[in-house]
Amino acid sequence: MLAFTINRLAQSLLVMFFVALVAFAMFRYVGDPVHQMVGIETTLEEREALRVELGLNDPFYMQFGRFVGNAIQLDFGISYQHKKPVTEMIVARMPATLELSILSALFALLVGVPMGVYTGLNRDGFLSKCFMTISLIGISLPTFLIGILLIFLFAVILGVLPSFGRGTVIDLGGWRTGLLTIGGLKALIMPAITLGLFQMTLIMRLVRAEMLEVLRTDYIKFARARGLSNSAVNFGHALKNTLVPVITITGLQLGSIIAFAIITETVFQWPGMGLLFLQSIQTVDIPIMAAYLIMIAMFFVVINLIVDMLYYVVDPRLRIERGIRGT
Amino acid sequence: MRKTLTGVALAAAATIALAQSADAKTLRWAFQGDAQGLDPYGLNETFTLGMLGNVYEGLIRRGPNLDIQPALAERWEILEPTRWRFHLRKGVKFHNGNTFDADDVVFSATRVRADGSDLKTRIRPEVKVVKVDSHTVDFITPGPNPILHSEWATWFIMDKEWTEKNKAVKPASVTAGTENYANFHSNGTGPFMIVERETDVKTVFKPFKGWWDKPQHNVTEAIMTPIGSDATRVAALLSGQVDMAYPVPVQDIKRVNANAGTSVLKGPELRTIYLGFDQGRDELLESNVKGKNPFRDKRVRAAFYHAVDIEAIKKKVMRNLSTPSAIMISPKLFSKSGDFKRHAYDPKKAKSLLSDAGYANGFEVGMDCPNNRYVNDEQICIAVSGMLAKIGVKVKLLAQPKALYFKKVLGPAYNTSFYLLGWTPGSFDSWNVLNNLINCQEKGGRGKFNLGNYCNKTVDGLTDSVLVETDAAKRDGMIADAFKSLHDEFGYIPLHQQGLAWGKSDKVTLAQRADNQFMMFYVNIK
Numbered sequence: 041m042l043a044f045t046i047n048r049l050a051q052s053l054l055v056m057f058f059v060a061l062v063a064f065a066m067f068r069y070v071g072d073p074v075h076q077m078v079g080i081e082t083t084l085e086e087r088e089a090l091r092v093e094l095g096l097n098d099p100f101y102m103q104f105g106r107f108v109g110n111a112i113q114l115d116f117g118i119s120y121q122h123k124k125p126v127t128e129m130i131v132a133r134m135p136a137t138l139e140l141s142i143l144s145a146l147f148a149l150l151v152g153v154p155m156g157v158y159t160g161l162n163r164d165g166f167l168s169k170c171f172m173t174i175s176l177i178g179i180s181l182p183t184f185l186i187g188i189l190l191i192f193l194f195a196v197i198l199g200v201l202p203s204f205g206r207g208t209v210i211d212l213g214g215w216r217t218g219l220l221t222i223g224g225l226k227a228l229i230m231p232a233i234t235l236g237l238f239q240m241t242l243i244m245r246l247v248r249a250e251m252l253e254v255l256r257t258d259y260i261k262f263a264r265a266r267g268l269s270n271s272a273v274n275f276g277h278a279l280k281n282t283l284v285p286v287i288t289i290t291g292l293q294l295g296s297i298i299a300f301a302i303i304t305e306t307v308f309q310w311p312g313m314g315l316l317f318l319q320s321i322q323t324v325d326i327p328i329m330a331a332y333l334i335m336i337a338m339f340f341v342v343i344n345l346i347v348d349m350l351y352y353v354v355d356p357r358l359r360i361e362r363g364i365r366g367t
Numbered sequence: 368m369r370k371t372l373t374g375v376a377l378a379a380a381a382t383i384a385l386a387q388s389a390d391a392k393t394l395r396w397a398f399q400g401d402a403q404g405l406d407p408y409g410l411n412e413t414f415t416l417g418m419l420g421n422v423y424e425g426l427i428r429r430g431p432n433l434d435i436q437p438a439l440a441e442r443w444e445i446l447e448p449t450r451w452r453f454h455l456r457k458g459v460k461f462h463n464g465n466t467f468d469a470d471d472v473v474f475s476a477t478r479v480r481a482d483g484s485d486l487k488t489r490i491r492p493e494v495k496v497v498k499v500d501s502h503t504v505d506f507i508t509p510g511p512n513p514i515l516h517s518e519w520a521t522w523f524i525m526d527k528e529w530t531e532k533n534k535a536v537k538p539a540s541v542t543a544g545t546e547n548y549a550n551f552h553s554n555g556t557g558p559f560m561i562v563e564r565e566t567d568v569k570t571v572f573k574p575f576k577g578w579w580d581k582p583q584h585n586v587t588e589a590i591m592t593p594i595g596s597d598a599t600r601v602a603a604l605l606s607g608q609v610d611m612a613y614p615v616p617v618q619d620i621k622r623v624n625a626n627a628g629t630s631v632l633k634g635p636e637l638r639t640i641y642l643g644f645d646q647g648r649d650e651l652l653e654s655n656v657k658g659k660n661p662f663r664d665k666r667v668r669a670a671f672y673h674a675v676d677i678e679a680i681k682k683k684v685m686r687n688l689s690t691p692s693a694i695m696i697s698p699k700l701f702s703k704s705g706d707f708k709r710h711a712y713d714p715k716k717a718k719s720l721l722s723d724a725g726y727a728n729g730f731e732v733g734m735d736c737p738n739n740r741y742v743n744d745e746q747i748c749i750a751v752s753g754m755l756a757k758i759g760v761k762v763k764l765l766a767q768p769k770a771l772y773f774k775k776v777l778g779p780a781y782n783t784s785f786y787l788l789g790w791t792p793g794s795f796d797s798w799n800v801l802n803n804l805i806n807c808q809e810k811g812g813r814g815k816f817n818l819g820n821y822c823n824k825t826v827d828g829l830t831d832s833v834l835v836e837t838d839a840a841k842r843d844g845m846i847a848d849a850f851k852s853l854h855d856e857f858g859y860i861p862l863h864q865q866g867l868a869w870g871k872s873d874k875v876t877l878a879q880r881a882d883n884q885f886m887m888f889y890v891n892i893k
Binding site: 073076082118119120125307308323 | 486550598600607768773774777790
C-alpha cells in the first residue's frame with residue numbers, strides 16, 4: 041500500500057511537471073504581457089526595460105527553470121497586473137470556487153440520482169420522458185447560454201434572484217463564505233444550477249443505465265421471488281449496486297467542475313479562481329496563469345490518487361492479488 | 368454550534384437591513400473591468416485614473432465639459448515663459464487628516480517621474496519643481512510650454528508623510544518583489560474615500576466629510592463592481608441591481624431604453640479610430656506586390672480613403688453611435704476642426720486612382736485589427752475589407768485579441784501593412800497627436816505610435832513650433848497646417864470618434880464626460 045502510494049505520488053509530480061512545461065510553451069503565443077501592463081504613452085525603451093527586468097527576454101529553458109525552482113518552494117511570483125503575490129490571490133479566490141463547485145456537485149447528485157432511479161424504474165412513464173428531454177437540453181446547451189437564459193428569466197424578468205456576484209459574504213477567518221446569509225445563498229442558486237446541470241444529466245443517465253442493467257440480474261429476480269417489498273428491492277439492492285460507478289464518476293467530475301467553473305464564473309461575475317484565470321489570459325498575466333494551471337493539475341492528480349486508493353480499499357480482490365504477489 | 372450559526376445569520380441579517388436603510392443614496396455602478404491598482408502612478412489608463420479621480424486630486428481638474436478648473440491650485444500665473452507659479456489652496460486636508468502643502472506637490476513631482484511610474488509623461492524630466500513657500504510652487508521649464516498643466520488633472524497629489532510612513536515612496540512596481548502599500552490603500556484629498564476594496568470584486572466609497580469643495584452630489588455610499596461579461600452587465604442594470612453601468616454594447620442600447628426605468632446616455636468620446644498604412648518599408652510585409660510598396664503612392668492611399676463608406680460604417684456597424692471624423696483628433700479638442708471635411712466616398716474614383724497607380728486589378732494586403740479593444744473594432748475591419756473588395760483590393764484580415772494585436776503591430780517590430788488603431792491624446796491637445804502619430808519615426812523620440820511611418824519633415828517642423836508657441840491663435844493655425852498636409856497626402860484614414868454609451872437608472876442624474884471618466888461627485892440620486 042505504501043509503495044503504491046509513493047509510486048503514485050512520483051507519477052503525480054511528473055504529470056505536474058509536464059503540465060507546467062506545456063503551459064509555459066503555450067504562454068509564448070498568448071501575447072505580450074508588457075503591453076498590457078503599461079499605458080499607451082509609455083515609450084518603447086521603457087517597455088523593453090520592463091521586459092528585461094521581468095526576464096521575458098531570457099531563453100525558454102531559463103524562464104522555465106526559474107519558474108520550477110520557485111514553484112517547488114510554493115512561490116508563484118507576483119501578478120503582473122495586480123502587483124500582489126499570486127499564491128495569496130488564488131487562496132483568497134478559492135472559497136468562492138469551492139463553494140460553488142461543491143454545491144453544484146451536490147445539486148447534480150441529489151437531483152440526478154433520484155431522477156435516474158425514477159426513469160430507470162418507469163421507463164415509459166410520461167415524467168420519465170420529460171426528464172429525458174431535460175437531460176438532453178442539459179447535455180446539448182452550452183453552459184454560458186444556460187447561464188444567460190437563467191439570468192434573463194430569474195433576474196431580469198422575474199426579479200427574484202441576483203444576476204451577478206456572491207451576494208453578502210461573511211469572513212470566517214480568511215474563508216469568505218456565502219453559505220451563511222440569505223443573500224449569499226440566493227446568489228448561489230443560478231450559478232450552481234448552471235455549473236451542475238451537465239453533471240446532473242450525466243449522473244441521471246448513468247444511474248438510469250445502471251438501474252436497467254441491475255434490474256435484469258438474477259439476484260434482483262431472486263429478491264423479488266423472496267417476496268421483498270418493491271422499495272426494499274429497488275433501493276436496498278438495486279440502487280446500492282449502481283452506486284459504485286456513480287461515486288467514481290462524481291469524484292472524477294468534481295475536478296472538472298472546479299476546472300470548468302471558468303465559464304460559469306465569467307457569466308455570473310463570480311469572484312472565484314476561474315474568473316481570475318480568464319482575466320489573466322486577457323491581460324497575459326503569466327504568473328497567475330501558470331499557478332492556476334499547476335493547481336488545477338494538482339487537483340486532478342490528487343482526486344485521481346484518492347480514487348485509486350479507494351479502489352484498493354473497496355475492492356478486496358485487488359488487495360489479495362497484490363498480497364499474494366508480495367509474498 | 369446551532370446557536371453560533373443563528374448568531375451569525377442574525378448579524379448578517381442586521382448588516383443587510385442596515386445596508387438597505389441607507390439604500391436611498393447608495394450608488395451602485397459597474398464597469399467592464401477594475402482599476403488595476405490604487406497607486407495613482409501605476410497605470411496611465413482611462414478607467415484606473417478616472418476611478419482614482421474621485422479619490423485623489425490634481426492641481427487642476429476637468430469640468431463636465433473638460434474645461435480646466437482650479438483644484439488643489441487656487442490659481443496660477445506665468446511669471447516668465449519658462450516659469451509657472453502655482454498658488455496652492457489653503458486648508459486642504461488629506462483623508463487621513465494631514466494638511467496639504469507645497470512639500471506634497473514637490474514630492475509628487477518626484478514620485479511621478481520615478482522608476483516604476485507609468486505617468487512619467489505628466490511632467491518632463493527636465494522640469495524643475497521649486498517650493499517658494501508653504502503654499503506656492505514654481506515649475507521651471509527648459510523652454511516655453513503653453514500646455515504644461517493640461518495633463519495635470521490626472522497627476523494626482525499624494526501625501527508625502529503618508530507614503531514615507533507606509534514605505535510607498537516609490538511607485539508600485541511588479542519587479543520590486545513586494546506589495547506596495549499605496550497600491551492597496553489610498554489617501555487623497557478628493558471628495559470620496561475608499562473604505563473597502565477587493566480587487567475585481569468590489570470597491571466601496573464613502574464621501575469625505577473634510578473635502579475642501581462644496582459637494583454637488585448627494586451620494587452617501589458608492590459601490591463599484593466590475594462586471595466583465597456584456598450580457599451580465601446589461602442584465603444587472605435591467606434588473607435594477609446596479610444604478611449605472613458602462614459601457615453598454617451598441618446592440619443592447621435599444622433594449623436598455625425600452626426597459627422601464629433605465630436609459631442610455633450617449634455622447635461622443637474623445638478617442639479617434641483610424642486606419643494606417645505602412646509607408647516606410649520598400650516592400651510591404653504582407654502583400655502580393657513585390658519589389659515596391661503600393662502605399663508609398665499617394666494615389667493608392669487616396670483610393671483606399673475614397674473606398675471607405677463611412678456613413679455605412681456609422682449606420683450598420685456602429686448603429687449611429689459614432690461621429691465620422693476628418694482629422695486625427697476629436698473636434699472637441701481642436702478649435703479649427705470645422706475647417707476639415709472628409710474626402711468623399713467615391714468607389715468609382717477610387718477604382719480609377721488605383722488603375723492610374725498601376726493596380727487596375729487590385730492587389731492583396733494583410734490587415735491587422737484588434738477584436739476586444741474598441742467598440743466593434745473587428746466588425747469595422749470586416750466592413751472595410753468588404754468595401755475595399757469592391758475596388759479590387761483583397762484584404763487578408765487578421766483580427767485578434769489586443770494582447771496579440773499590440774505585440775504584432777507596436778514597436779519595435781511594427782509588423783503590419785495596414786491596420787486599425789484608436790488614439791486619445793492624454794493631454795487633450797493636438798501636439799500629442801502630431802508628436803506620437805504623425806511625426807517621422809525617430810528612435811527614442813517622436814513618432815512612437817506612427818506605426819506605418821508616415822513622414823513629412825514640414826509637419827515635423829510645425830510640430831516643434833507648436834510645442835513652444837504660446838499665442839493660442841497662432842498655435843492653432845500651425846496645428847491646422849500640419850493636419851492639412853496629412854489630410855492632403857492621405858497619410859491616415861481617420862474613421863470616427865466612437866460613441867460613449869452609459870446605461871443608467873432614471874433615478875440617477877450624472878455628468879458624462881467625453882473622456883469616459885465617471886466622476887461620482889456629479890451624481891445625484893432621487
